[in-house]
Amino acid sequence: MVYAIAVFAPLVGALISGLLGKAIGDRAAMGASVLGMLIAAACGPYAFFVLAQGGEPGTIDLGTWIEAGKFHVSWALRYDTLAAAMVAMVSFVSMLIHVYSIGYMSHDATRWRFFSYLSLFSFAMLMLVTADNLAQLFFGWEGVGLCSYLLIGYWYDRPSACAAAIKAFIVNRIADLPFAVGVALIFMTFGSIEFSSIFATVTKHGADTYRLFGLTFPALEVIGFLLFIGAMGKSAQLFLHVWLPDAMEGPTPVSALIHAATMVTAGVFLMARMSPLMEYAPYAASFVTIVGASTALFAATVGCCQNDIKRVIAYSTCSQLGYMFVAAGVGAYQASIFHLITHAFFKALLFLGAGSVIHAMSDEQDMRRMGGLAKHIPVTCAVMWIGNLALAGIPPLAGSYSKDAIISSAFLAHSNVGSYAFICTVMAAFLTAFYSWRLLFMTFHGTSRVDHRTMEHVHESPAVMLIPLLLLATGAAFAGMLLNGWFIGHDQVHFWHGSIFNNPANEIMRHIEHAPLAVELAPLIVGVAGIALAYAMYIARPDLPKIFAKEHPRIYFFLLNKWYFDELYDRIFVRPLICIARFSWRIGDATIIDGVPNGLAAIAAGGARQVVKIQTGSLAAYAFVMLIGVVALVGVFMLFR
Amino acid sequence: MMNTAGFPLLSLITWLPLVGCVVIMCVRGDEETVASNARWTALWTTLIVLALSLVLWVKFDPREAGFQFNESIAWLPHYRIAYKMGVDGISVLFVLLSTVLTPICILASWETIQTKVREYMMSFLILETMMAGMFCATDFVVFYMFFEAVLIPMYLIIGVWGGPRRVYAAVKFFLFTLTGSVLMLLALIAMWLHAGTTDISVLMETRFPVSMQTWLFFALFASFAVKVPMWPVHTWLPDAHVEAPTAGSVILAGVLLKMGAYGFVRFSIPMLPDAAQAYAPLIYTLSIVAVIYTSFVALAQEDMKKLIAYSSVAHMGVVTIGLFTFNEQGIQGALFQMLSHGIVSGALFLIVGVVYDRIHSREIAHYSGLADRMPAYALVFMVFTMASVGLPGTAGFVGEFLVIVGALQVNFWLALLGGLGMILGAVYMLYLYRRVIFGTITHANLRHILDLSPREWAVFAPLIVLTLWMGVYPSSFTTFFDESVAAMVRHHHAAIASTVKLAQGMPGVLN
16 A cells, blocks of 8 residues: 555655646645655555565555457556665665755756656656556556656757757667567567566476567567667667757756666666566566676766766766666676666656766866866765765765676676676776766866856755755765665565566676675776876876877777767667658658549549540531441441351 | 437537537637637547547447447438448547547647648538548448548648649549449449448348458558558658648547558448458568658658657558468557557657747758757657557557567468567667757757747647557457457457358358
8 A cells, every 4th residue: 555655655746836837836736746756755664664674575556458369468557676666776876866856956947847747757656666467567668668758858848959859869769669579579479468467377388489580589588678678778778879969958867867867767667577588588588688788888988078067977887788788687686676776766866966966067068167166065965976976886885785796797697798798897997987977077177267257156955955966976975785685685575575577597786795806996997096096197187188189089089989889870860760761751641642532533534535525516527427427336236147 | 219328329420510610600700719719629528529439438338249329310321321320349539539639739829820720620620520521430331431521631731731832742642532432332332232231230240242341351451451551552642741730640640540540440341251361372472561661751851740650650560560460469459559559650740840839841951959948749759659669558558569479370471570660660660769859050040940839738638648558558449349350350360260161161152
């Protein structure tokens, strides 16, 4: 019951502020929305702790949804450790973001609309994580897609925001189609899309095959691939990541909510949720690892050259999601969910901290026009330091536990794919530390590059923004230490209570705490090295980056332009498709298809006009033609008699 | 003549609008009085019909697969042709769709139509009679008459109250659909000669020889494919929509497009199982082309109505895929998609109508930034945009998803390519939404545009409720056709199995 309240309280808040917002005013609407979230944030973690203390998992049935023959889907809330942990995290972080937004959005004209979207988003995310079947998961999946579209395009008078919003929705949709087909394939294979029935019969269908491209594949592998493509879209993995950086057009709390805590982690959650199936799809799982590792490294390289403070953090998110997929791919789902939770804390912190900087800087986002802000906004600076220490994986902050576990698990996989992932993640760890401190140094330290007019207005944010920051900072500092034992400690089997499945042959989780010392220390060493390099380049010798850019313009521009993905996609997809659209209409429809009936009509009309000429009205002519006719008839008659 | 309702309910639903028509004809007085009386009479008549049809909703027994509320009057007994009415799970909801949309159309035309109001309202009432009659008919001849008669009021609505190119559009509409119908008439006669009757339930049990099935199938296909409309005979639709008055477009998209698909599900699939099975790949191909090609065409449109018209073709492509999967998920999904498309595309045409009434332009380029001045309109538009792109929780999702599930059981590529509408639909709808609703107001005449009026709210409110209801609790609709579809699928597979058996038993007979 408490669990259901946690899910539906945000919906109530969203409806009140969205439908009545104009009537009851901004304050009341905000109150309703924040209150809904506060209730959720009280109930969600409570439900989680009950379960963690040994409560019984279960399912709350809410009623039938779709029925068609054997196809049956209900609205139901699944209450197990995985879902409850996600509910606790989502409701808590989302609540803090709501509170923060009260301050951040205080100058906005339609706050009721913003809060309504924000609460609706939280509701959709909660429906996603508590889903009992894949259709309801898809409901939440698409629901967060809609809300992110609305939130990214919140300032709809900006063309760039509208474009980013559409891009986000459509890139996600592209991935959703394979996902939907994957769900259909699950129904065909298992006869159900409810988790409990799927998981119960996975072993029975291990030998099922599916024909595709004229070849025969194990059905579970095909399903695994299709579902993962869906996850790639939502979690912004390589090739489908292009929407995420653009999504920074939304207000900063949105970035925190969407790109840190919740929406982008849906794909990782899906992998963990489907672990009983993914464990029997080794090729799909290897693919997950490869894509995850590649994304982790790719996004980190791009993050090193961005100048927009939010974009750096966005690419960092992309990269961290890659880490989570690495863990999921090698079978350490527990580690990936652990990193998901700790990441939610420190990434939300970083985004909201960046928001605080932007707020202080009168909406300036370019780090080249910042610097030396530490003494003006000390609290923000402090929490940003904590967030970045956690992100870089410096012990004992949260990131060090979860990220090290992922890097260890990649190593412990003892496979080619695992080694590739290990190398990528370690390199990415170096870059992560580098771009994190680059951000810190460029923003808070060194000489100030802020212009005078802005400098006069630089101020620390109000308490309503700082308190959420401090709470998140506490989480970023201690979450790893506190949750380590539960999530990946030796008692983890008991904690997860069967909500995550490891193939008996998969021993990674048993060894995860016993990786070689060198592997355990690797992330720390490269992390410190990254920080040192950032110090050298941005504090000790601030002229170095310019020299580097001048001497290696190709590398610099390649990274600055994000590996030219946007340009590439524009050339090979967007423009050709627009051409096809024009061609289909102007030539295909208007000329060819419509040409036939219009042509026939023209022939008929023209023919009629010609025939009309025969009607001269001259009796003599008629009689003459008749005579010819009679002669012809008689002739034919005689000939063929 | 006894049936579940205790009185000839279906005939009453069908013919009552004509009574309203007679009443309107009798009104005398100056133009204003006549117009006002015509509006109110039409509204009340259609509301009473709606109320009557709700009796169907309540009294219909969904556990029964066959026809219910049967009525039968001897008409041409020598030819074994009778006036027969009845509804089964497949048709009952389409009767309701017609009776729900008609009053909404009357309401939507309240202020828009100012010339020849009496004749306009009469046309709509006649149209309702023909639509309801067509879905209720259980005799092929009766069906054929209603099916053809629908053309007449629609032709008038487009040709008299339409836009500047209305005559071209009306004639094109008439000729396209009539051409197909002539072939259907031939098929009808052939079936009658073979079976000795035109009773639909008898025809469904009749086994037509396989060679005959083939040409019967194509004769019926010619008629139904134009109505659906399937690619490449779809070009009458955008023209008809663009020129038709708003309410005309609503009925056209909401009900008339369903007639073709209904024809497939009522005649082609159950009566000609072997041909339907054999030519299903042809239908799949045309449907996939429709989904992809018309989505692209929709993307290139500069006229709002045309864009939505093309989107209808794409959505109906999903319907025809679903119908010809011959499994429960596919057919149920297709039927659901027909219903949801009826509501959603109808609503989208009404949405275009709202701004057309104010600015008198359908050009997308004439609009921008409406969200500022018309927040309620923006909300309603968003709801139906999302329903159109098939967001879960709205009506559009259930049908599309079930069709994908059904299609996958036939072929992977059918599911994937047929599902492309999910992506392309989002592209053209969001692009439209962005250009019309988002951005800043650039045209001076938009600065004082008014938001939805109470009358417009009354038009949209029931549609929004239906859209969400169908999305969140679709079972209250699918239960109606669950049993009928199950019976149909069983019937189909039994027929195919018996043909196969026959072919194995007597090799060469079929050829």
